Amino acid sequence: MQSQHIMRSFDEELRLLTNQIGGMGGYAERMVEQAVAALVSGDAALAKKVIEDDAFLDEKEREIGEKAVVIIAKRQPMAADLREIVGAIRISGDLERIGDLGKNIAKRVVAVTEARQPTRLFRGLSALSDLALTQLKEVLDAYASHSADKISFVRDRDEEIDAMYTSLFRELLTYMMEDPRNITACTHLVFCAKNIERIGDHATNIAETVYHIVTGTVLPPERPKEDKSHKVVAPTQQEN
Amino acid sequence: MEDDDNGSSPGWLKAVMRRLGRNWQVLAAASAALLALDLHLGGNGLAAAGAVAFVLAVAVLFPGKRGEHVAMQRSEGLAPDIDTLPAIHLAAAVQDPLYIFNRGGEVVYANAAAAAAFGPIAPGVSLQLKFRAPEMHDFIARVLAGGDEPSATDYAERVPIERVYRVSAMPIGEGTGLFVLLFKDQSEARRIDRMRADFIANASHELRTPLASVAGFIETLRGPARDDPKARENFLQIMQNQTARMARLIDDLLSLSRLEIRPYVTPSEKVDMRLLLKGVGDSLAHLARESGVTIAFELPETPLEVAGDRDELVQVFENLVENACKYGSAGGRVVISAEDAGPGAEKTVTVTDFGPGIAEEHIPRITERFYRVDVETSRAQKGTGLGLSIVKHILTRHGARLSIKSRVGEGSSFTVHFPPAR
Ligand SMILES: Nc1ncnc2c1ncn2[C@@H]1O[C@H](COP(=O)(O)OP(=O)(O)OP(=O)(O)O)[C@@H](O)[C@H]1O
Ligand SMILES: [Mg+2]
Numbered sequence: 001m002q003s004q005h006i007m008r009s010f011d012e013e014l015r016l017l018t019n020q021i022g023g024m025g026g027y028a029e030r031m032v033e034q035a036v037a038a039l040v041s042g043d044a045a046l047a048k049k050v051i052e053d054d055a056f057l058d059e060k061e062r063e064i065g066e067k068a069v070v071i072i073a074k075r076q077p078m079a080a081d082l083r084e085i086v087g088a089i090r091i092s093g094d095l096e097r098i099g100d101l102g103k104n105i106a107k108r109v110v111a112v113t114e115a116r117q118p119t120r121l122f123r124g125l126s127a128l129s130d131l132a133l134t135q136l137k138e139v140l141d142a143y144a145s146h147s148a149d150k151i152s153f154v155r156d157r158d159e160e161i162d163a164m165y166t167s168l169f170r171e172l173l174t175y176m177m178e179d180p181r182n183i184t185a186c187t188h189l190v191f192c193a194k195n196i197e198r199i200g201d202h203a204t205n206i207a208e209t210v211y212h213i214v215t216g217t218v219l220p221p222e223r224p225k226e227d228k229s230h231k232v233v234a235p236t237q238q239e240n
Numbered sequence: 241m242e243d244d245d246n247g248s249s250p251g252w253l254k255a256v257m258r259r260l261g262r263n264w265q266v267l268a269a270a271s272a273a274l275l276a277l278d279l280h281l282g283g284n285g286l287a288a289a290g291a292v293a294f295v296l297a298v299a300v301l302f303p304g305k306r307g308e309h310v311a312m313q314r315s316e317g318l319a320p321d322i323d324t325l326p327a328i329h330l331a332a333a334v335q336d337p338l339y340i341f342n343r344g345g346e347v348v349y350a351n352a353a354a355a356a357a358f359g360p361i362a363p364g365v366s367l368q369l370k371f372r373a374p375e376m377h378d379f380i381a382r383v384l385a386g387g388d389e390p391s392a393t394d395y396a397e398r399v400p401i402e403r404v405y406r407v408s409a410m411p412i413g414e415g416t417g418l419f420v421l422l423f424k425d426q427s428e429a430r431r432i433d434r435m436r437a438d439f440i441a442n443a444s445h446e447l448r449t450p451l452a453s454v455a456g457f458i459e460t461l462r463g464p465a466r467d468d469p470k471a472r473e474n475f476l477q478i479m480q481n482q483t484a485r486m487a488r489l490i491d492d493l494l495s496l497s498r499l500e501i502r503p504y505v506t507p508s509e510k511v512d513m514r515l516l517l518k519g520v521g522d523s524l525a526h527l528a529r530e531s532g533v534t535i536a537f538e539l540p541e542t543p544l545e546v547a548g549d550r551d552e553l554v555q556v557f558e559n560l561v562e563n564a565c566k567y568g569s570a571g572g573r574v575v576i577s578a579e580d581a582g583p584g585a586e587k588t589v590t591v592t593d594f595g596p597g598i599a600e601e602h603i604p605r606i607t608e609r610f611y612r613v614d615v616e617t618s619r620a621q622k623g624t625g626l627g628l629s630i631v632k633h634i635l636t637r638h639g640a641r642l643s644i645k646s647r648v649g650e651g652s653s654f655t656v657h658f659p660p661a662r
Contacts, residue, residue: 015344019368026372033398119445120610127608134399144369145362164604171605 031102042113050106057099337423507549531569538577568593594651
C-alpha cells in the first residue's frame with residue numbers, strides 16, 4: 001500500500017512535469033507560426049508580441065529544470081524514470097532555443113518590410129516553415145503518445161528541410177546579385193531561413209530524445225542517401 | 241430548426257429520465273452533458289440528440305440486463321466504471337471528435353471521429369500534451385481545476401492542413417471524476433474566408449502580367465501596327481494565347497480553392513488504380529500525340545486498390561502525366577508504372593519521363609504555387625505553375641506523399657506513395 005502510494009505520487013509529479021513540456025511546446029509552435037506570419041504579412045505589431053512572448057519560454061525552461069532536479073533528488077529514479085526526467089530537461093532546452101529562433105525572426109520583420117519583397121520569396125519561406133512546423137508537431141505528438149513508430153519519418157523531413165533551405169538560399173543570392181538594393185532585406189531573409197532550418201534541427205533533437213525515452217536506445221543514424229529526391233508532407237495522423 | 245431543438249430537447253429529455261428511473265442517473269447525466277455541450281457549442285443539438293436517442297433506445301431495448309448491471313454495481317459500492325457504462329456507446333455514436341478524460345487530464349476514451357481527426361491516441365495519454373496550443377492548454381487546466389459551468393474555447397491547427405474547432409468541456413455526472421471534451425469543426429467558415437483572400441491576392445498578382453501584355457498589344461494594334469495585316473495576325477495570335485492562359489489560370493485557382501475548402505476527411509472509396517491510370521492515359525492520348533510522346537504502362541496483373549476519391553486521384557495523375565508529356569517530350573516516351581508490395585506496405589504509382597530532368601535546387605520547390613523552373617518554357621506550354629500544388633494538396637488529404645527523383649539530362653520520375661491499407 002505504502003509503496004503504491006509513493007509510486008502514484010511520483011507518477012503524478014512526472015505527469016505535471018511532462019504537461020509543462022506540452023505547454024512549452026504549444027507556446028513554441030505558436031511563436032514560430034506567428035513570427036513567420038508577421039514576416040510574410042509585414043505585421044510589426046505581431047512581431048512585437050512574439051518578441052515579448054519569448055520570456056515565457058525562458059521562465060518555463062528554468063522552472064522545469066528546477067522541478068526535475070527536485071524530483072531526481074527526492075526520488076532517485078532509475079532507468080526508464082530517470083530517462084524520462086532527463087529527457088524532459090533536454091526537450092525543454094530545445095524548445096527554449098526554438099523560442100529564441102522565433103524571436104530572432106520576429107526581430108527582423110521591420111528591417112525586411114522596409115522595402116517590399118516579391119511574394120515569391122515569402123512563398124518559399126512559408127513552405128519552409130510549414131515543413132519545420134510539421135516536423136515539430138510530429139515529434140511533440142510522438143512525445144505525447146510515447147511512441148517511436150513515426151520517428152523514422154523525422155529523418156526524411158529533416159533532409160527535405162535542408163534541401164529546401166539550400167534552394168531558398170540560392171534564390172535569395174540570385175536576387176541580391178540582380179539588384180544591390182535588395183541586399184539588406186535579403187540578408188535578413190537568409191538569416192530567417194537559416195533560423196527556420198535550425199528550428200527543424202531542434203525538432204530532430206527532440207525526436208532523438210523521445211526515441212531514447214521510449215526505447216532506451218539511440219535513434220539509428222541517418223540512412224544512406226539514395227538519389228536526390230524530395231518528399232512531400234506525410235501527415236502522420238493519417239498513417240497507421 | 242435550432243430554436244425548435246433548443247425548446248423541445250430538455251422537455252423530452254426530462255420525460256425520458258423520469259421514465260428510466262433512478263438507476264439511469266449516470267446515463268442521463270452523461271446524455272444531458274453531451275446535449276448541453278452540443279447546444280453550447282452553437283450546434284443544433286442534432287448530433288447529441290441523435291447520440292442520446294441511440295443510447296436510450298439501447299437502454300429501453302435491454303432494460304432488464306442493464307438495470308441489473310448498474311444495480312449490482314451500486315450494491316457493491318463501486319464507483320461507476322467507464323467500461324461498464326453505456327456512456328461509452330453514447331460517445332461512440334457522436335459524429336464529432338470526442339474525448340473522455342479523468343481528473344489527471346488523461347484520455348480514458350476517444351471516439352472514432354477523434355481518431356480520424358487527430359490520429360489514434362492510446363488511453364492514458366495526457367490531453368495537455370496532445371493539444372498544446374496555449375488556449376487549449378489553459379482551457380484544459382481550467383476544466384480540471386473545477387467549475388461545473390460548461391466552457392468553450394477555440395482550437396486551431398495550421399499543419400498539415402488548416403483546421404479550426406470550437407471545443408467545449410464539461411464534467412460527466414456527479415463525482416465520476418470524468419470529463420467530456422467535444423470538438424466542433426469550424427474550419428469551413430475559416431477556409432472560405434482565407435480562400436477569398438488568397439484567391440484575390442493570387443489572381444490579381446498572376447493576371448497582371450498577361451493583362452499588361454494584352455493591353456500593350458492592343459495599343460500597338462491601334463497605333464503603329466494599324467495597317468500591317470501580318471503583324472496584326474501575329475499579335476492577335478499572341479493575345480489569344482494570353483487570354484487562354486488567363487482563363488486556365490482562373491480555372492486552376494478555382495480548382496485549388498475548391499479543394500482547400502473541402503473538409504479534411506480521408507476519402508474512403510476504394511479505387512482500382514489500374515483502371516484509373518488507363519483512363520488518364522486515354523484522356524491524355526491527344527496531348528501525348530501532339531507532344532510526340534508514347535505512353536507505356538507497367539501495371540500489375542491484379543487489381544491495385546487504394547482508398548481515395550476517384551475524381552481527385554484522376555486530377556493528380558492527369559497533372560503528372562501532362563507534365564511528363566509537356567516537359568519530358570524530348571524523351572519520346574512516358575512510363576506509368578504501379579507497384580503493390582503486399583499487405584502492410586505502401587502502394588506506389590510512378591510517372592517517369594526521359595526528358596531534360598529538373599536541376600537539384602529546384603526539386604524541393606516545384607510543388608509551391610506558381611513555382612516554375614523555367615518561366616519561358618512553362619509559359620510556352622501554357623503552364624500556370626499550379627498543377628503540382630494541386631497534386632500536393634490532394635495527396636496530403638489522402639495521407640499519401642509524393643517523391644520526386646530526377647537527373648539532369650536523363651529524365652524525372654514522380655512517385656505517389658499511398659499509405660498501407662488499415
Ligand atoms: N516532368 C517534368 N520534367 C521537367 N520539369 C518539370 C516536370 N514536371 C514539372 N516540371 C517543372 O515544374 C514546374 C511546375 O509544374 P506544375 O505542374 O506545378 O506547373 P505548370 O505545368 O507550369 O502549370 P500547370 O500544371 O498549372 O499548367 C513546371 O513549370 C516545370 O518547370
Ligand atoms: Mg503542370
